[in-house]
Amino acid sequence: MDDKDKEIIKLLKEDGRAGYGEIGAKVGLSEGAVRKRIKTLTDEHIIRKFTVKIGVGEGAQAITLLTLNPAYPTQEVSKKIQAIPNVETTYEVTGEYDIVAVISGMNVMEVNECIEKIRSVEGIMKTNTMIVLRSL
Numbered sequence: 001m002d003d004k005d006k007e008i009i010k011l012l013k014e015d016g017r018a019g020y021g022e023i024g025a026k027v028g029l030s031e032g033a034v035r036k037r038i039k040t041l042t043d044e045h046i047i048r049k050f051t052v053k054i055g056v057g058e059g060a061q062a063i064t065l066l067t068l069n070p071a072y073p074t075q076e077v078s079k080k081i082q083a084i085p086n087v088e089t090t091y092e093v094t095g096e097y098d099i100v101a102v103i104s105g106m107n108v109m110e111v112n113e114c115i116e117k118i119r120s121v122e123g124i125m126k127t128n129t130m131i132v133l134r135s136l
Contacts, residue, residue, distance in 0.1 A: 065097040072123030086114040
């Protein structure tokens, strides 16, 4: 991954709907070159998915901190959590908690249903959930 790839990723993070030509104009590449680079970044799993992020004013978002039973492999539990609908991202972290899950939904009820599904995953010992009030 070179500096042009990093620029392309930055632009896609800002606007996932930006066209290849628009991105190319900003980074100094042709539309075809941008298309090829994005395909390569996707094939190599550097770009894992394109998604829609709903603003907090239009939906609900939560961050859930999870403590695991040490007998369960973190990576396996993390994969199960990531497969739950409305789980946007999971992070395996160090410290008091083992996994952080970012959840989004159309409303708090939908977010709460997701949290309940997470709590039912085998290996989860404790959860600590924070509802996001404002995103800057």
